Amino acid sequence: METMVDSTVQLERSCFQEPRQHPIQIHQTRDRIRCGLVSANESRQIPVIDVSKLDHDDEQKKLHFACKDWGFFQIINHGVAGEVIEKMKTDAHEFFNLPLEEKMVCAQASKVLGASPHSDATALTLLFHANEVEGLQIKKDQKWVPVKPIPGAFTVNVGDVLEILSNGEYKSIEHRAVVDPEKERMSIASFHNQIMGTQIGPLPDLVKTKKALYRTIPVEEFRKMKLTSKQDGKFMIRKMKL
Ligand SMILES: O=C(O)CCC(=O)C(=O)O
Numbered sequence: 001m002e003t004m005v006d007s008t009v010q011l012e013r014s015c016f017q018e019p020r021q022h023p024i025q026i027h028q029t030r031d032r033i034r035c036g037l038v039s040a041n042e043s044r045q046i047p048v049i050d051v052s053k054l055d056h057d058d059e060q061k062k063l064h065f066a067c068k069d070w071g072f073f074q075i076i077n078h079g080v081a082g083e084v085i086e087k088m089k090t091d092a093h094e095f096f097n098l099p100l101e102e103k104m105v106c107a108q109a110s111k112v113l114g115a116s117p118h119s120d121a122t123a124l125t126l127l128f129h130a131n132e133v134e135g136l137q138i139k140k141d142q143k144w145v146p147v148k149p150i151p152g153a154f155t156v157n158v159g160d161v162l163e164i165l166s167n168g169e170y171k172s173i174e175h176r177a178v179v180d181p182e183k184e185r186m187s188i189a190s191f192h193n194q195i196m197g198t199q200i201g202p203l204p205d206l207v208k209t210k211k212a213l214y215r216t217i218p219v220e221e222f223r224k225m226k227l228t229s230k231q232d233g234k235f236m237i238r239k240m241k242l
Pocket residue numbers: 025027115120127135136175176177187189
């Protein structure tokens with residue numbers, strides 16, 4: 001049986017009268033929910049990219065292969081100050097300690113999502129583990145691989161849009177969040193998308209000699225399709241495949 005998160009609150013920046021470029025979700029996973037056995041492959045781990053070394057060929061290659069082979073990686077030495085990270089954690093905890101009515105002021109609250117198996121219909125997702133409890137798992141070679149967050153690191157994943165832009169070279173990987181029977185888990189996801197008025201499709205340079213594997217459509221149409229579709233696994237990739 002799939003495990004599920006019990007409470008996910010989507011904090012679209014529009015709630016705060018700012019542009020909606022990077023919606024943020026805070027996930028809180030508690031113990032009361034349907035909980036099942038997880039057949040996880042503990043022996044493998046997602047790659048770790050050192051952002052401070054990205055001007056070197058070796059680290060760039062590592063990043064390329066991380067996007068190609070895993071679609072998921074952690075970044076360290078990313079330059080986000082420790083105080084900023086601590087503030088994110090305390091804000092997330094304070095937010096979840098608010099009474100329910102106060103959390104639901106967001107006009108987008110009806111679009112709350114869970115973390116059953118899915119790929120992100122974003123370009124890139126940055127995920128921060130706001131406490132030490134694990135729960136994120138990614139699908140690798142038909143097995144669920146648990147992500148072991150490095151303290152202070154961000155987990156990055158290639159979203160459907162990047163898979164499409166790269167004409168399938170980079171992979172948007174299915175993932176899910178499972179519950180810990182003992183402890184509460186909290187994570188903060190920040191979604192990065194293309195701006196309105198642009199197109200989503202394989203980059204022209206990549207399809208000069210190769211066949212395009214996905215359709216090209218305006219961002220607006222992509223978003224509309226995402227909101228009106230049943231959100232199941234890699235549903236946007238299925239819709240965009242040629
Ligand atoms: O809670 C997590 O770690 C996963 C969240 C997630 O997959 C998402 O928000 O798209």
